[in-house]
Amino acid sequence: MGNFFPRWTNLVPLKILFAAFLVATGLAAAVATYWTKGYSAVGYQPDQPIPFDHSLHAGQLGMDCRYCHSHVERSSHANVPNAQTCWNCHSQIKTNSEKLVPLRAAMDESFAGYTGKPIEWVKIHKLGDYAYFNHSVHVNRGVSCVSCHGKINEMKVVWQDKSQTMGWCLDCHRNPATALRPLDQVTNLDWKAEETDRSSFYAALAHQTGLKVEDLEKRAQQRGFETTGALTQKEIGSQLKEAWGVHPPESCSACHR
């Protein structure tokens, strides 16, 4: 009796093993990529060319985020400031600081190391190109920087505070009342719902919507809020959501276009 199976079949077990190996390593690589992008990116804190301290500038000195991130309300993209923005002050302040050498190289023509080249800040927050995100839409709907970036005004060195995964976006999109606040408080990262004055909040909302304060309070009572005592995030968020008609999208094509 001849050999029933052709000769190459002797190699089959080896091939299966090899294919299984490829699948396994491919999967591991995919999981690793997913893991670093989705989870380990939390806390990502690269070295920067200048040790720029947000807790000093935005915290102690009380500078508004928009002084430097000037496009955040107007554009889909939040810019990192150019060297001129720093030079507005640092052509006068701490001019001889070691830490500011890259700034002088960019701006100070009388400096021996002058190159005129921009400061190359390392990007910290980055979504995949396949996900669409727009800053101005969020900021102009009363979503604070703190909801997505944490307490930047207390960070000496910025780190990524939230996972920025799809599930994270959707958690808020399903329940935006947990995040909405009056527009003039969006860059005040220390704002607290509980410390907001009840009568001024309702007076401002009445002015904005053209409704009466009594009717707005009735609306809150119908939703189970006590309209006396301290305000809560839930009451503020639920009122703003209704007044502004906020409906964040959950359909795939809104974020993957």
Ligand code: HEC
């Ligand atoms: C004086 C200018 C200045 C001010 C004011 C300022 N920033 Fe920044 N910000 C920078 C610079 C420069 C960088 C890039 C270097 C770094 O990461 O620290 C940066 C980086 C960031 C990043 C990370 C960017 C990335 O690469 O992902 C976030 C988020 C951020 N700032 C948020 C804020 C918020 C929120 C405020 C207000 C509380 C604020 N900044 C105020 C200058 C400023």
Ligand code: HEC
């Ligand atoms: C509104 C004015 C202002 C602007 C704009 C500004 N700074 Fe400052 N910066 C200060 C002040 C004030 C100090 C504290 C100086 C001191 O400690 O005496 C400081 C301190 C610093 C220090 C510490 C220097 C040292 O040797 O201790 C660094 C680094 C720095 N700033 C970087 C930057 C960068 C980078 C930018 C632009 C993204 C920037 N600053 C924009 C006002 C400013």
Ligand code: HEC
């Ligand atoms: C709803 C969430 C959300 C809010 C609110 C938000 N950001 Fe962001 N921010 C992001 C995401 C997501 C990215 C990454 C975007 C990307 O990769 O396209 C980012 C990136 C940035 C960057 C980096 C841009 C760059 O060029 O590298 C800066 C700076 C920044 N945000 C500042 C701010 C400031 C200041 C505010 C408040 C005025 C703010 N953000 C509010 C989610 C948010």
Ligand code: HEC
């Ligand atoms: C803390 C709350 C919050 C988080 C986190 C958040 N969003 Fe939103 N998003 C909103 C709100 C509020 C709106 C405004 C909806 C409206 O005006 O009806 C919105 C609107 C949008 C829109 C529709 C407007 C437009 O730009 O076309 C897109 C797309 C969007 N978000 C994408 C994202 C993505 C992507 C992420 C995660 C990286 C994200 N959002 C995270 C609250 C949030």
Ligand code: HEC
């Ligand atoms: C609110 C915005 C938003 C909506 C709505 C949304 N996505 Fe995503 N999606 C994201 C973001 C943000 C990421 C992660 C991007 C990153 O990791 O940089 C993502 C990642 C993904 C990925 C890559 C794997 C993963 O989980 O990271 C797939 C696949 C995906 N989305 C499919 C979908 C489908 C299908 C739908 C509709 C059912 C959908 N998305 C709706 C924002 C959204």
